[in-house]
Amino acid sequence: MTDSAPVPQDPALGPGAATGDARALLALASRDPAAAARAATAWCAGTLAERTGTEFVSVAPDVLVARMPVAGNTQPMGLLHGGASAALAETVGSVLASLAAGPGLAAVGVDLSATHHRAVSPARSTWVTATGRPLHVGRRVVSVEVVLADDDGRRVCTARLTCQLVPLPRD
16 A cells, blocks of 8 residues: 555544445545545555555445555566455455445455456556446345456456345444
8 A cells, every 4th residue: 555545543534434334435435535545445454455555546336446556466477466356356346345235234255256368567567456336236235347457458357246245243
């Protein structure tokens, strides 16, 4: 993540926006899209998304965009790791499904498929950008398509994530 990513307690994000409250995140997105992207990034603090350097770029109920650096997310041959692409796709899809879930529900991935179309190296692309759009939003299941592209806008991976909506765990 960049040094500009705020910590979850940043008061500019608004109450709940960076702590997993999807409704607060959506409300923030309608007022200040840049702050909502920072809040979504902060929401992922301490998770695999943070370890991969994932940053959210834009947050809306019908499209969510995040990016991940290629460097540091490669396999031994120096190319973007397919698992890193899958992790980015699942992060984007899960957050988007959580936005659709409604109060008291969490989105839990139950099926992920990813097709890798082209290799990406840090020498050719600094970032991969993932754009997620809902395919189906139901009361119990949300399916999302996530397209990953390199710096030149070329599709490198297409993924589909299906999430089950389950009650949030109680403390």
